[in-house]
Amino acid sequence: MTVQLFAVAAETEDGLLAAIRGHAARIRSGRDLPSLARYCHDAAAGTTGLAHRAAVAAESYDDLAQGLDKLVQRWADRASAPPLSRQPGLVFVFAGQGAQWDGMGLELLATEPVFRAALRRCDERVRELAGFSVIQQLRAGPAVSRLGEIDVLQPTMVSLQIALVALWRSWHVEPDAVTGHSMGEISAGYAAGALTLDDALMIACRRSALLRRIAGRGALATTELSPEAAHALAASSGGRICVAGENSPRSTVLAGDTDMLTAVVEDLDRRGVYCRMVRGTVASHSHYVDELRDGLATALRSLSPVPSRVPLYSTVTAAPVPGTELGPAYWMRNLREPVRFAAATGRLAEDGHEIFVEVSTHPVLLSSLRQTLESAGRPGEVLPSGRRRTERRAMLSSLGTLFTYGRDPHWPTSAPPAPVLTPYQAAVLEAVRCPRPSPVAAGSG
Incomplete structure (x- = not known):
């Protein structure tokens, strides 16, 4: 069954608790219940602007009833999250290698039309640049998949991250800032609006092809x-x-x-x-990549980044970087210099960002994010965009948490038999296809 997101809100905490209990009682009675998707859609209606909120991801009414019972118990234990007076700053954090797993992306391909359409667009471009199909590699079994090859893996991971961004944006979840770990900075540059889809995938394909030269060394x-x-x-x-x-x-x-x-x-x-x-990677950020410097400059000579629409916090400099600086020389620094992820996270927290959503197929940075925030004594929430074998549930659970912190999403439902898109979702996909983002001053919006 397809996982759905149930959300409910009220003006007071007592009102929210009463609403949760009311829904639990109605579900347990089993009377006049529509489809789970319809029930969740109707429950979410009218929640915008209400301060006290709760959400549960569920794939059946029994699953939902159990989730509602846990919410009631949480209130009884006085462990409910307090309402916030403002929306905390939201950061998309793009992972590097390490998040891959056999079967990744397939659940979202089957259930989410925006994700599917965005990934197909990436697939077309990767075919042109690197001569292989991202989607075919995702569907191939481990015996024949080439995802163990770095020049196949990295373009595939970047493509999946771009598709996840499209899905988040179709739900009206937009970041206030972005950052990326090593390879993840490519997707961060795209999400910031500094790189077009074509340029981001060109960097991923051409740079990973050069990395094959040092495979097995270091x-x-x-x-x-x-x-x-x-x-x-x-x-x-x-x-x-x-x-x-x-x-x-x-x-x-x-x-x-x-x-x-x-x-x-x-x-x-x-x-x-x-x-x-x-195991299974190359010695990036070491002296072994020095010999790739001239080749990378040549491979990326047509790159033409533009000003960012969303602030991009560099893990090369540990500070905000203008999108116009993401030229060939930057991507060599990204490959050669240490990934200053802790410092970049600390800077984001200092600048008021409190929610960090890791954009990857399985979380690999959440513990590092928590450690950095805890060490600095900073408040924060860290959320995944997927988990191994539970892609849609993990993403909807994170969406529900964002809702409790004041975000008002476009509520997802179960995927229709054919890709039928809302006007907003169609606009998101059009942005993915756009050959060039409109120039906007770095650090705005």
């Missing part, structure tokens, strides 16, 4: 070292190891020569410091 390792400790360790390696990523105050990634990195991991393990080698 390695990556994740550690629970602080950024300061990781940089000190790298400095003692004589240039053979560098810090590839600063994910949180207690999570870093190292890159460099395989033998040296293996020895470091073994030493850290003996000292009781969590660490592990990362």
Whole structure:
């Protein structure tokens, strides 16, 4: 059965609790119940502007009744979320590699027409640029899939992220800022309006093709070292190891020569410091990518970024960056320099952003986001855009949480047999197809 999102709101907390109990009683009576999609649609009507809110993702009436019981219990335990006086700033956070899994995207392809149409548009462009079909790779079994190849995986992941953005926007969920982890900055540049769809996929396809040249050379390792400790360790390696990523105050990634990195991991393990080698990738952000500099400049020479419509917080500089700076040189820096994800997250929190939605097929950054916010003593909510095997439920659950924090979405229903779009959804898809976003000053809107 297709998962639906039930949402209800009231002017007071007591009114909300009464409404939840009323719905639970009606569902348990089983009398005059329409389809679950219709019931959820009708319940959400008239919720705009009401301060006290609740939402539950469910795929059956029994599932919904259980969810409503949990909401009632939460109020009894006085653990309900307090109403907010304003809408917290919302950030789309685009993951790099690591979120992939066999079967990703297929549930949304089957149930969400906006997602399906956006992914098909990406598929057409990737076919032109790289000669393979994203959708065919997603549908291929693990025995024949080429998603283990970096020049297939990265364009596929960027395509999925672009399709997720289209789906979020069709639900009237727009970010107040965006950021991206390593490869994820490509999708962030697209979501910010600095890159067209064609340019974003050109970067993903051409840069990942160059990365094949260093496949099998060097390695990556994740550690629970602080950024300061990781940089000190790298400095003692004589240039053979560098810090590839600063994910949180207690999570870093190292890159460099395989033998040296293996020895470091073994030493850290003996000292009781969590660490592990990362398999199935290339040594990005290390000296191995230096030889790709000239080739990347040539491959991206036609790139023409424009001013962003949404503020883009760079994980290269850990600060807002104008969209016009996302030229070829930036994408080399993105590939070579450390991913300053923790610093960028901290800057976003300092600037008043409190809700972070990871745009990926499975969450890989949520714990790093939480650690950074907790370390800084900043309030925050971190949400996924999908989870392995439960794509639609995870996304609708996050949409429900956004609703409780004051966002008023266009309520999704079950997908119709054919892609029938609302005018707003059609406009979102037209924006995906648009050859060039209209120039707007960076940092506005």
